[in-house]
Amino acid sequence: MTAEQVLKGIEFACPEASAPLLLDVYLPSAEHTGKGFPAIVHFHGGGWRAGERSSLGPVLDGFGFSPFRRLTDAGFVVVSADYRLSTTAQFPAQLEDAKAAVHWLRDHAQDYSVDPDRIYAWGDSAGGHLASLVGLAPGDAPAGADGDTPGEVAAVAAWYAPADLPRMGEQCLPNAVARADDPGSREELLIGAVLAEAPGKAAAASPVIYVSPAAPPFLLVHGTADRFVPAAQSTSLAAALEAAGADVELLLIEDSDHMWILPDHSQAAAEKAMDATVDFFLRQSHVP
Template identity: 35%
Template sequence: MKFRTVLLVLLSLCLASQVSVAQESPPAKTAQKKQGNLKRKKKTPALPSGVELLSDIEFSTPNGMPLKLDLYLPEKRTDAIPVVVFVHGGGWKNGSKAVALNRAAWLAQHGFAVAGISYRLTDSGQWPDQIDDCYAAVRWLRAHAADHGIDPEHIGCWGTSAGGHLVALMGTRPYPGEEQVSSRVQAVCDWFGPTDLLTMPPNMLGNGRTEEDIANSNGAKLLGDTVRDIPDVAKDASGLHHVSKDDPPFLIIHGTADPGVPLSQSERLHTALSDAGVDSTLVKLPGAGHGGPQFNAPEVREAIVQFFTRTLKRSN
């Protein structure tokens, strides 16, 4: 199978800031400019033109907790269309499905459905709850495909940071049990996600990190303990350790100056996929950090459209 490593040189510069592991650079806080008693709030991103939104669709209720998704659809469509599941970042402890509106809803303008999903954060669940929720979203979309004009045989996923970690697992780690409806995906777009929790710097001593720091890391909160104490669990929660020849195509995008998730996390996943014969493309964004404007550049969006078009759309 073909595999690629790409170095994109973009015109815009990304001002990287220090962030905790697997936590995407957060969107700017609501701007409030005080002029006397006047407060002006930043507007909510508008729905892209030609796109309709079905919001707050409940797809699962693990332990009585309702999980919902937002479904973005092209207003004009005839045949069944592929769907891309968008998984938000936030260190597994923060974030919302609403991020998909600004980050991924534009894909609906190119003939895809986009499902921004919620999943249990670490204040309400530990591994493997998060990936199980992602599987559940895929199964729901596949089971209800006819209701929304979705092609159940062509489902992709896209995630950023902690969401990138989860989508890599959606592509490499089959659901560990019998399923009446499959949770497998046919394409994965991973943005700067941790792929090997055993070697993520915040999970290891060194560079001033203490035992207390490791115990309070996002990874420890996800797993329920430090990776040193439960290495088998950390391995199970790492996409790198599940790679096989049966995995779907991957598009991996990572900034070369990422201070939160080392570029090597994506490089190692790409190498493992390629060695297994999987179609994998690695795009390195020079100078980009853990998110930032370079990831919104036209060249990056075009790469995403081409990838999902090639892997998910039926050829005539």
């Protein structure tokens, strides 16, 4: 396989009182030619307070396989974008940045031979939360969304993503490492308030409340042993999407913790999740 071309550090937005936001563009390897490539915008995890656009986390990085390379080899353009962290700005700043990255790609689609009708979103953990919101929350901001307007992208894949912030604490496993209702939780830092004391803010940051029949196709992948984001978050979102008549696929990987950690420390869960994600996007894009 021929190595793909990577264009790094492209500025796509500069929010007020913030450093410029950057993205990287991964172009399909040389055997893929022509115009109108499907494209995937990826958002990284890290609890909204850490992480890097080039990474899917230390565990997956340690496995040594490249998820972006898997997608470019399959004929996709991949864009991996920054967003403001909760140490800098509270929600909905992160969603505004995620949508700005999608808008940038749409505006520059011709420059990278991208088909603007086949732009998708993907994210892991906090990034999966943002990808889900990009697909579901209409307009320029989540507040006041009527749920009847399509989102920004044609399909979404989300790995172990928060989907219903008010219910995260009650859904946690008994051996949870982190709980949304803990003082100083990642979710509390995201919305700037204790979840129980700010139900409106917690709901506004929850993809599940924006589900409507206009939702794009979704792939939700989660480990049943996730001690950070309970798998019930994905099952709840899947149930809401199905009830709305939307196209949703739910893959639960037995015994897998967050970041696809298995008891035997193999990368089998990560490979299964990646295979499912590539297959999902190929089917959405109708690429042979």
